[in-house]
Amino acid sequence: MKNRVVITGLGVVAPNGVDIDAFTQAIKRGESGITFHQNLKDLNFSCCIGGIPQISEEKKLEYLTPLQLRGFNSSGILYGCIAGMDAWKSAGFDINSESDLDYDSGTIFGTGTSGVEKFREAIYKLDDNQVKRLGSTVVVQTMASGISAFLGGILGLGNQVTTNSSACSTGTEAILMGYERIKNGQAKRMLVGSCSDDGPYIWGGFDAMRVMTYKHNESPEHGSRPMSASASGFVPGSGAGALVLESLESAIARNATIYAEVLGGNINSGGQRDGGTMTAPNADAVKRCIVDAIENSNVLAEDIDVINGHLTATSKDSLEIENWTKALNRKGENFPYINSLKSMVGHCLAAAGSIESVATVLQIKEQFVFPNMNCNNVHPDILEFISEEKIVKKALNIPINIAVKASFGFGDVNGCIIFKRYI
Amino acid sequence: MTKEELITKLKTIVQPYIQDEEAFKNLSENTDFINDLKINSANLVDVILDVEDEFDIRIENDDMEKMTSVKAAMDIVNEKLAAT
Numbered sequence: 233m234k235n236r237v238v239i240t241g242l243g244v245v246a247p248n249g250v251d252i253d254a255f256t257q258a259i260k261r262g263e264s265g266i267t268f269h270q271n272l273k274d275l276n277f278s279c280c281i282g283g284i285p286q287i288s289e290e291k292k293l294e295y296l297t298p299l300q301l302r303g304f305n306s307s308g309i310l311y312g313c314i315a316g317m318d319a320w321k322s323a324g325f326d327i328n329s330e331s332d333l334d335y336d337s338g339t340i341f342g343t344g345t346s347g348v349e350k351f352r353e354a355i356y357k358l359d360d361n362q363v364k365r366l367g368s369t370v371v372v373q374t375m376a377s378g379i380s381a382f383l384g385g386i387l388g389l390g391n392q393v394t395t396n397s398s399a400c401s402t403g404t405e406a407i408l409m410g411y412e413r414i415k416n417g418q419a420k421r422m423l424v425g426s427c428s429d430d431g432p433y434i435w436g437g438f439d440a441m442r443v444m445t446y447k448h449n450e451s452p453e454h455g456s457r458p459m460s461a462s463a464s465g466f467v468p469g470s471g472a473g474a475l476v477l478e479s480l481e482s483a484i485a486r487n488a489t490i491y492a493e494v495l496g497g498n499i500n501s502g503g504q505r506d507g508g509t510m511t512a513p514n515a516d517a518v519k520r521c522i523v524d525a526i527e528n529s530n531v532l533a534e535d536i537d538v539i540n541g542h543l544t545a546t547s548k549d550s551l552e553i554e555n556w557t558k559a560l561n562r563k564g565e566n567f568p569y570i571n572s573l574k575s576m577v578g579h580c581l582a583a584a585g586s587i588e589s590v591a592t593v594l595q596i597k598e599q600f601v602f603p604n605m606n607c608n609n610v611h612p613d614i615l616e617f618i619s620e621e622k623i624v625k626k627a628l629n630i631p632i633n634i635a636v637k638a639s640f641g642f643g644d645v646n647g648c649i650i651f652k653r654y655i
Numbered sequence: 656m657t658k659e660e661l662i663t664k665l666k667t668i669v670q671p672y673i674q675d676e677e678a679f680k681n682l683s684e685n686t687d688f689i690n691d692l693k694i695n696s697a698n699l700v701d702v703i704l705d706v707e708d709e710f711d712i713r714i715e716n717d718d719m720e721k722m723t724s725v726k727a728a729m730d731i732v733n734e735k736l737a738a739t
Contacts, residue, residue, distance in 0.1 A: 299671055303701070367704050368697040 237414045238654055240488040241323025241476030243315035243425070244590045247283030247469050247577045250291070251318060256594050258576070259602040260627050264453035265577045266467050275432050279444035281452040283469030283578035284430045285311060300382075303369040306347030311472035311583070312379040312427030313386065316341060319474035320387055320423060324488055331388045336482075338391025338419050340409045341380045341474070342402035342426035344582035347373035348433040379427055391419040399641030400542070401499075402426045403473060403585025407649055408497045410477045420482045423474060428583035430470030441511075443546060444468055456579075457606040458543040458572035459553070459614055459623055466544040469578030473586030475593065490654045492596040495634075496529030497649035498522075508644040512548070515555050518646055522559035522638060525648035531634060533560040536568045536650075538601050538624075540592045540637045543572035544579050550613035552640070557617045567618040568636075569628065571604040585639040589649065592637045596653045601628040656736075658684075661729055668705045672698040687724045699723070710736060 242252050247265025249255030258265070265283045272280040287310065292301060295314050304310070316339070317327055350373040357365050372378050377395040384393035392413065398405045403426035410422030428434065438444050445465035448455030456467040483490055500521045502514025526533055539556060543549050556570070557563040573588045574580075580587050595601055601624045610620055638648040666682050673679045674693035678686060688694045694702065703714055703722060712735040714722065721727050 299698075302671055365704060367701045369701070 234415045235417060236480035237411050237477050237494045238480050238483050239475050239491040239494065239593055240478045240483050241319040242491055242590055242593060243318030243322065243474040244587060245285045245287070245311040245315045245471045246580070246587050247285055247471060250285050250287060250314070252322065252594070255590070256598065259573065259591055259594070260600060262603040262605045262627070263576060264605065265469070266452045266455055268449060268452050272432055273449070277432065277436070277439050278442070278446035279439055279465070279467065280449045281455050281467055282430065282435060283467065283471070283580065285471045287314070303367055304373070305350040305353060306373040306378065306429065307349065307431065307470065308343055308346055308427040308429040308472070309373060309379050309382055311470065312341055312343070312425065312474070313382050315425060315427070315472035315474040316383045316423055317386065319425070319476050323476040323478070324486065327387060333388050333390045335390035336420035337387070337389050337422070338413070339380050339383050339389055339393050339423040340396055340406045341383055341423065342396040342398070342406040342582055343376060343379055344397060344399060344402060344428055345434065346376050346378040346429070348429050349431065350374055352433055383423060387423070389423070391422070397582070398645045398647070399643055400579070400581055400584050401639040401641035401645050401647040402582040403587065403589060404637060404639040404647035404649055405499055406586065407475060407477070407494065407589055408499055408647060411494045411497065414477055414479050421476060421478045423476055425472060425474030425586040426583050427472035428470050428581040434470070434581070435468040438468060445545070454606050456545050456575050458541070458545040458575050458604060459549050459610055460545070460607045461609045461611045463545040463549060463611065465546055466574065467578035469574070469580035469584070471577070471580050471583050471587055473583060473588070473590040475586070475589065492593045493652045493654045495531060495650040495652045496525065497647065498525040498528055499647045500524070501646065502644040504644045510644070511642055513640050513646070514644055515551060517644065518552070518555045518640060519559040521646040521648050522556065525636070525650055529650035531650060533562060535634050536560065536636055537632045538595060538635045539568050539570040540588050540635065541570055541572050542638055542640045544574055550611055553614045553617050563617055565619045565622070567622045569601050569622055569624050570618070571602055571624045573602070575605040575607065585637070585647065588639070589637050592635045592651055596632050596635055596651055599629065599632055601630065601632065603627050658729070661732065662725065664709060665706070665725055665728055668709060669694065669702055672702055682725065684726045684729065685724070689723060706732065712736065712739070
């Protein structure tokens with residue numbers, strides 16, 4: 233007998249909202265978190281806009297101690313700690329450095345790279361022959377597993393504590409890895425999610441690849457345009473999303489609030505074969521990932537109410553829509569509603585899958601569909617596959633029973649999760 | 656610099672890292688950084704960097720290993736200051 237897995241806690245640090253309440257309001261209203269950044273312009277970036285969560289010094293001290301903040305320079309770990317700790321608290325747990333070790337709870341908290349600013353600081357010192365002056369803070373902030381190590385210690389987790397990494401599907405993968413662990417009875421609770429640093433040192437490589445838009449430096453909030461005919465590349469974002477996954481049995485025993493159920497999902501790779509490359513998806517693998525996720529969840533494609541797409545606002549959006557229509561065997565007016573959170577927060581890279589999953593779960597919990605902004609001119613290729621009304625341009629208040637989140641990442645990797653309302 | 660002045664400076668330096676308030680309040684020449692103040696061993700290197708900055712001295716590996724108490728820190732700082 234496999235355990236059913238439900239979501240009992242949520243936390244988010246997004247460019248348009250730094251806690252669940254603010255984020256929920258922002259996505260209902262379609263508020264953008266994208267702003268112009270002078271430092272990007274000064275560094276000759278083509279794309280000078282991006283999404284950075286706003287966090288005050290006071291807020292930092294609510295989550296990390298003065299000692300933890302000494303020499304601290306890793307925005308991703310900060311975002312991840314805030315989102316993770318908020319999710320833990322919202323699940324009804326106290327956070328106390330003297331709490332008992334909990335062998336039934338663990339974390340899988342992903343990231344792409346950790347502490348790039350801290351690493352930069354360290355490299356300058358090293359190249360100045362000052363290796364001894366690095367202090368004790370470089371390793372824990374720049375190791376990939378820095379975020380899970382911070383959270384594991386803050387929460388006293390005694391089950392698996394690790395960090396996964398699969399580019400832009402990292403967050404989605406983390407959720408499914410934690411789900412499997414609970415389903416198989418290896419843990420009662422898993423804090424899952426992902427985080428990503430902000431700023432030029434994480435975004436520069438993408439700017440160099442010309443995959444970020446350079447056409448909206450004067451109008452940042454209109455820059456991220458998933459599914460639009462005038463989409464011209466993604467807008468970089470940052471932040472963290474976190475979910476507490478728990479066995480249904482444990483959640484009921486604690487009388488915990490249940491936000492939604494994770495019915496299942498799938499992770500696969502296109503192997504950079506058959507049209508797939510390091511940076512482009514193998515369409516067959518994408519479709520297979522979605523089909524297998526639906527099968528694994530014991531639902532039918534017809535049951536899906538809403539899709540939260542990967543949809544980054546590049547030329548690949550049309551292909552993604554085509555893949556969805558073929559995987560679901562639904563098109564035109566029969567296609568589910570679809571939206572992309574990236575229209576408000578940009579592409580939060582390793583954090584995208586988790587922040588977008590939090591948004592998906594909020595849609596189920598509060599029974600609405602958030603609007604996909606900046607899409608008043610839908611790309612004509614997309615209209616070949618689905619009717620325009622299926623692209624949600626204004627928030628909808630409709631019953632949502634089953635919602636799908638998919639993420640696709642560099643390396644030709646895919647992840648797809650099926651969430652269901654729990655009543 | 657008097658002994659008291661030196662202890663006061665060291666007290667300010669170690670404050671961010673201590674995890675035992677009582678031992679910190681009663682800090683004296685005989686206080687041990689790890690056993691009394693419960694400073695995380697990884698943070699000892701940070702204490703040493705802060706001592707280097709405060710007194711404008713450089714502490715080498717051999718001395719770093721010894722610097723686990725207020726007394727040892729005072730001896731090393733005094734020795735380095737005398738040499739400059």
